[in-house]
Amino acid sequence: MPAANGTDISCEESYALKRDQTDALRDFKARFHLNPSKIYMDGNSLGVMSRDAEESLQRVICEWRDLGIGGWLEGNPPWFGYAERLSESLAPLVGAAPHEIITCGSTTINIHSLTATFLSMTKNRRVILMDELTFPTDRYAVESQLQVHGSDPRSNLKTVRSEDGYCLDEDVIIEQMTEDVGIVFLPSVLYRSGQLLDIEKLTKAAHAKGIFIGFDCAHSIGAVPHSLSDWGVDYACWCTYKYLNSGPGGVGGLYINQRHHGSGPALTGWWGHKKDTQFDMNNTYEPENSAGAWQIGTPHLFSMAPLAGSLALFTEADIHHVRDKSLQLTEYLMYLAEERLSSYGITIKTPRRKSQRGGHVALSHPDAIRINEALKASGVIPDFRYPDIIRLAPVALYTGFHDVWKVVDVLTSIMNRESYKAYKKTRKAVA
Ligand SMILES: Cc1ncc(COP(=O)(O)O)c(C=O)c1O
Numbered sequence: 001m002p003a004a005n006g007t008d009i010s011c012e013e014s015y016a017l018k019r020d021q022t023d024a025l026r027d028f029k030a031r032f033h034l035n036p037s038k039i040y041m042d043g044n045s046l047g048v049m050s051r052d053a054e055e056s057l058q059r060v061i062c063e064w065r066d067l068g069i070g071g072w073l074e075g076n077p078p079w080f081g082y083a084e085r086l087s088e089s090l091a092p093l094v095g096a097a098p099h100e101i102i103t104c105g106s107t108t109i110n111i112h113s114l115t116a117t118f119l120s121m122t123k124n125r126r127v128i129l130m131d132e133l134t135f136p137t138d139r140y141a142v143e144s145q146l147q148v149h150g151s152d153p154r155s156n157l158k159t160v161r162s163e164d165g166y167c168l169d170e171d172v173i174i175e176q177m178t179e180d181v182g183i184v185f186l187p188s189v190l191y192r193s194g195q196l197l198d199i200e201k202l203t204k205a206a207h208a209k210g211i212f213i214g215f216d217c218a219h220s221i222g223a224v225p226h227s228l229s230d231w232g233v234d235y236a237c238w239c240t241y242k243y244l245n246s247g248p249g250g251v252g253g254l255y256i257n258q259r260h261h262g263s264g265p266a267l268t269g270w271w272g273h274k275k276d277t278q279f280d281m282n283n284t285y286e287p288e289n290s291a292g293a294w295q296i297g298t299p300h301l302f303s304m305a306p307l308a309g310s311l312a313l314f315t316e317a318d319i320h321h322v323r324d325k326s327l328q329l330t331e332y333l334m335y336l337a338e339e340r341l342s343s344y345g346i347t348i349k350t351p352r353r354k355s356q357r358g359g360h361v362a363l364s365h366p367d368a369i370r371i372n373e374a375l376k377a378s379g380v381i382p383d384f385r386y387p388d389i390i391r392l393a394p395v396a397l398y399t400g401f402h403d404v405w406k407v408v409d410v411l412t413s414i415m416n417r418e419s420y421k422a423y424k425k426t427r428k429a430v431a
Helices: 013-021 026-031 051-074 082-094 107-119 136-148 170-175 199-208 258-263 275-280 301-317 319-344 368-377 401-417
Strands: 101-103 127-131 157-160 181-187 212-216 235-239 252-256 361-364 383-385 389-392
Touching: 013 319, 013 401, 026 301, 051 301, 082 101, 082 301, 107 136, 107 181, 107 212, 107 235, 107 252, 127 136, 136 157, 136 181, 170 199, 181 199, 199 212, 252 258, 301 319, 319 361, 319 401, 368 383, 368 389, 368 401
Parallel strands: 127 157, 127 181, 181 212, 212 235
Antiparallel strands: 101 252, 235 252, 361 389, 383 389
16 A cells, blocks of 8 residues: 555555654654653653753743742743743644634633633523533533523533444534524544544534534644634634643643634633733723733743743644644554454544544554553553543654554554453553
């Protein structure tokens, strides 16, 4: 089968080594703190620390030590406006103007804030449309916002069903955009199967029916380019600790299309006040005329600082090149899995079409929980999602084709020797 670069794809190790030699992004790997005895395939859950992220965090730690409160204006860059400065490097990743995005909060907090904002803008159409495969926190947050706004989630939250339990059909979602729906909130990439939804098509359909639409981009930011502004998406949010490698619990982010900036946020705080008069400390709230208005309190500098270093890598690499390599890696991984693992009952739950694929591949097996443990014991870091999914993310900036080959080789040997049967079927607290 011909590969994207014109060479004949094969299961031979030499093929993987050859692909690494011609990989234009291969030098980025040395910029990350990778354990040489492990292969890290869990960047879709928590990304690896880069030296650049470590440096930008270290800088803020030293500024706190040396400047104390002076860091707000004398830091390099000053801490006051740090989030707004990050928007310049984030803008090309989400396809929006810098003033349409802001780094703040967390995915869950931003879902609360954005849902509250759009609920206050929908008058008679109080139903929110979601899907049954979405990450649980998205649902918890939306349900609680419906309750806070006096609606019963049992009647005002409508859920799109998945036919196979792994993927969604955009046409079925569009059919469910009925007259009572005021807001549609969906994941860009589904966290288990890795399916990438057609954001542009869904946005066009929602707007044609007078519905606001938002996306949780936690599994696409840093892996997939977006054109949120051109597509006209109303709002979006994301985390930065997955493909953007900002560290555990790293700060979140949000996008809000500029046509909504005048509406102002539903959840307000002093950090969203106009910057030039914020410290006048008056009691009348005047929101910034930008996504910055959706900030609530003082920015978490230590969780923002690593992002500054990390984003510099994306500026250098260009998200389109990152996506290109990511697609080649996931294609190769799926090819190897089909060739070498299907006879052991391992199936692929990620869509094969490039336009429907995010940055990870989901493999399914009834014994996934034990196979996942066996992989960890063999030096591969995967992750498991209950009940039957192993997610493998060959992250373009720090994974090579030979890494992918080795992972599938290890997995083949685990299946062949049935060594996974030595592990317990119980899920760990974090899995
Ligand atoms: C799609 C998605 N949304 C939200 C979250 C969690 O959000 P938070 O950063 O607020 O914990 C995750 C975490 O993995 C996720 O995958």
